[in-house]
Amino acid sequence: MTEPEPRVLPEATLTRLTQYLRALNAFEAQGTERTSSGVLAKEAGVNPAILRKDLSLLGSYGTRGVGYVVTELAEHINRTLGLTRDWRVAILGAGNLGRALSGYAGFASRGFQVRAILDTSASIIGSDVGDLVVEPISTLGEVIGREQINIAVLAVPGEAAQELIYALAAHGVNSVLSFAPRPLRIPAGMIVRRVDLSTELQILAYHAVQS
Template sequence: MTSLDSTSQPVPELPDAGGTPPKQIPPAAVARLTLYLRALNTLLAEGVERVSSESLAEASGVSSSTLRKDLSHVGSYGTRGVGYEVQYLSRHIAAALGLTHDWKVAIVGAGNLGKALARYGGFESRGFDVVAIFDADQMVVGSEVGWLRVSDVADLETVLHRTGANMVVLALPAAVAQGVCDRVVAAGVRSVLSFAPVMLQVPEGVNLRKVDMATELQILAYHAQRAQTPGQPA
């Protein structure tokens, strides 16, 4: 089973132009690469052409040494005294993260969370195209969420194949999440993001990432409590 919790990331592989096997990037570095990419895209929008490692590190909330080490996994493209070319580094990190591929996302569950995800405008700008949304409630099926029409989950496999969806988000109750996940995997999808409050089982070769907001709040509460205790680092 390949299962990834909310503190880990799928590890992309960076193609090597010389034909050697692609190298894996450590999960913690993958998480930070997404921060660098966000900062770089902000700089691009502001018309900035070059950035120093110190400035990029500060914008990403990491140290300069950490940033340089992370970027070494995708090749170092900085020039001493000149910095990094923003557009080039942005494109290269995007390629390392797999964002140059055509990612089509289907959302299963058209409740409040599923609808909010379907309407979120940030996915498209980051390379993710939401192509379908499903629900089992016949009062919801056929309604519109943004530009999408809610499909019947009974037609899950047909719609997944028709839309070419290669990522699925599960915004479902715990009781039905495993069954739907099994159907998604059987339909050929190998990347699943689950918001369901239950541990799902998937076969080897399927990347499952779980987001548990209650757990994240509990972790946040722990750190907040330590911050309020004299002499205890957060």
């Protein structure tokens, strides 16, 4: 008998799972052993009915009248999101953004190890960024192999991002977070999440003038 195909969760559900996990981690830090859907939903900023629907997609992990065991639910969401794996990150671009990202404590606390930072500028290569030394982009393949990189963060100008996307794909890195301010052509099999800060600010400005 063949195993069923794993369920592909909707993007909105995936986003909310990260919110539930953040709330559950806070509960754990406070020593809370159990929580209800109402309390968890409030801490995550969602409707309880939506929370119950999201968690039903993962299986039945709550008990009516008793609620959820915090550690068990957090562990299950971690497994669902792939956070029990070893994620080793390379940051491409050692400018202000790349340096700020390399020092972000939230990566390590969520299981993402920043193992390398690379750049093209001769004036930056060889400088220290925290515990890392900026390495040349020309050694990308070597760095990926040495550090077993499986996620890349693009903190480079738009014109450089496309070439790096192809280079990453050629070296087997298929998960990319891009801060490049332009759409990119994505090779088959690669997943790219795009963060456009200017777009987010423009949307925020719109909502500000409407209020």
